[in-house]
Amino acid sequence: MNLFDHSNRDRNDGTRRIYALYEIAHTSVDFSAAACFLIGSVLFLWPAYETAAIWLFIIGSVFFMAKPTLRLLRELHLYRMGKLDTLAKRTD
Template sequence: MKLLHPSLEDLTPRHIELFWRYQVVRTGVDFSAAMCFLVGSAFFFFASLSTPADWLFLVGSILFAVKPTIDLVRSAHLRRLPTTSSPAAGDLR
């Protein structure tokens, strides 16, 4: 299995389960980043909230940077698991 490009025919149920767990985390990060930008944008309508708006934009940007990190960690984790074509495919733990 190549990094960031798995061979779909070699995936086990454990691969699929872990993929979706990482996807839930990635979606949560994506939603949080979007909310930071949305609320931060609304805060800029009020001069007294410009500093919190700046912080929300910074946090949103950091969250967007976390997404590819999640992808890399997920890919590395899935790559370490035995596939259906590997000798240890019966032992999925």
């Protein structure tokens, strides 16, 4: 059992549920980042909104940084679930 091993997500119903929840979070963050950059880009067309545009770019960058963080957290979560499964099998 390794991190980023595709078989970790299909181990049981619990791992499939966790994987799906993290994918929903990842997709939501992706859309949020894209929206921030799109709206920020449009706001740059008017000098009066330049500060708001800059802030949207910063917020969008934070969202983009959250994406790999979510992936790593998901993989660690699935890995720990596998360790618990292995431990439970040893005690049977």
